[in-house]
Amino acid sequence: MLPDPSARPAFCTPVYIGAEIYRFSTYGPTHPLAVPRVSTCTDLILAMGWLDPRQFVTAPMAGVAELARFHDPGYLAALQRAERDQAVSAADRDRYRIGIDGNPVYPEIFSRPATSAGGVMLAARLTVAGGVVHCPGGGTHHGRPDRASGFCYLNDPVLGLLAWLDAGLTRVVYLDIDAHHGDGVQDAFADDGRVLTISIHEAGRWPGTGVAEDRAGGAARNLPVPRGFNDSEMRWLMQEAVLPLIAAWQPQAIMVQAGADALEEDPLARLALSNNAYWEVARAVRGLAPRLVVLGGGGYNPYATGRCWAGLWAALNGIAVPPRATPEAERVLRALRYNRAAGRTPPEHWLTTLRDAPREGMVRDDIKRLAALARMERLSA
Numbered sequence: 001m002l003p004d005p006s007a008r009p010a011f012c013t014p015v016y017i018g019a020e021i022y023r024f025s026t027y028g029p030t031h032p033l034a035v036p037r038v039s040t041c042t043d044l045i046l047a048m049g050w051l052d053p054r055q056f057v058t059a060p061m062a063g064v065a066e067l068a069r070f071h072d073p074g075y076l077a078a079l080q081r082a083e084r085d086q087a088v089s090a091a092d093r094d095r096y097r098i099g100i101d102g103n104p105v106y107p108e109i110f111s112r113p114a115t116s117a118g119g120v121m122l123a124a125r126l127t128v129a130g131g132v133v134h135c136p137g138g139g140t141h142h143g144r145p146d147r148a149s150g151f152c153y154l155n156d157p158v159l160g161l162l163a164w165l166d167a168g169l170t171r172v173v174y175l176d177i178d179a180h181h182g183d184g185v186q187d188a189f190a191d192d193g194r195v196l197t198i199s200i201h202e203a204g205r206w207p208g209t210g211v212a213e214d215r216a217g218g219a220a221r222n223l224p225v226p227r228g229f230n231d232s233e234m235r236w237l238m239q240e241a242v243l244p245l246i247a248a249w250q251p252q253a254i255m256v257q258a259g260a261d262a263l264e265e266d267p268l269a270r271l272a273l274s275n276n277a278y279w280e281v282a283r284a285v286r287g288l289a290p291r292l293v294v295l296g297g298g299g300y301n302p303y304a305t306g307r308c309w310a311g312l313w314a315a316l317n318g319i320a321v322p323p324r325a326t327p328e329a330e331r332v333l334r335a336l337r338y339n340r341a342a343g344r345t346p347p348e349h350w351l352t353t354l355r356d357a358p359r360e361g362m363v364r365d366d367i368k369r370l371a372a373l374a375r376m377e378r379l380s381a
């Protein structure tokens with residue numbers, strides 16, 4: 001029997017999908033997403049000399065017809081109206097949660113999420129025959145078919161996963177390491193045995209879903225971790241639960257949502273990872289499927305998020321992160337503005353390094369219990 005070409009390991013050069021829309025677009029001066037993240041990541045990997053121009057692809061803005069694969073046309077029209085008018089009617093606000101609940105009306109309220117969606121759908125299409133793509137503009141995992149939720153207007157991970165399924169893939173893994181539960185993606189595939197969704201998130205944090213027993217009909221695993229979650233604990237969960245689950249699933253493709261709000265410096269969560277933990281996750285899943293797409297997500301400290309995502313790109317390319325940032329990368333970091341107390345006097349290592357000091361620690365019993373529960377045979381899909 002001939003080997004299945006789709007089962008070939010991905011040896012090809014990774015692709016980076018970015019877009020300039022992220023550079024100047026903000027959710028408003030007082031919103032946590034006032035900070036530049038994707039442009040910081042792009043600028044850092046360029047400044048470190050890690051990006052061959054042939055690896056860079058600009059994210060196209062998705063059209064309404066493509067977005068309607070998951071989203072309600074009435075909701076998409078409301079987003080376009082909000083972008084045009086820079087205002088929202090009471091009816092649209094109440095029905096679609098636009099201009100309320102942390103989902104502000106801002107100048108690119110349709111264009112920016114549509115670009116994220118276009119980037120992630122392109123990532124899926126580029127990898128149909130195999131490959132690795134980093135698309136840090138994607139990762140809006142809370143978006144709902146017919147409403148905004150948790151700073152997310154569209155759900156680009158869902159649209160990317162659907163693009164893979166529409167191309168004929170039947171066994172896909174979605175791994176979400178954002179500090180918040182990947183509720184929108186889990187719910188979108190709750191009745192779909194083709195997608196295993198795994199979410200590691202802070203217990204008790206918004207949106208409050210994703211308890212350890214929640215399997216969403218079978219093909220979901222949730223690992224709600226306690227405050228102070230450290231690098232050693234992430235390694236434990238990966239080795240004892242996540243990697244065995246992925247191996248058992250034998251995925252044709254893996255999508256990782258790498259929201260950077262589980263880093264210790266993040267202002268919105270209380271987890272304590274260093275960026276080494278993120279890079280280790282990327283390296284660990286790299287060879288487990290012939291297709292890998294790595295997205296961004298949360299991340300509200302621009303220094304920590306930019307350094308983390310730039311290092312993810314290095315990990316996907318097998319590049320070792322040197323102890324010191326190049327002078328060009330240091331200039332990128334020193335030019336950042338961050339409207340929080342920590343931003344007034346950023347610690348020196350935010351400006352001169354990309355790699356954090358590792359944050360190893362004790363693996364608590366809670367973590368060991370979570371790993372054991374996630375692997376319990378009788379709960380398998």
Ligand SMILES: [Zn+2]
Nearest residue numbers: 178179180298
């Ligand atoms: Zn988050």
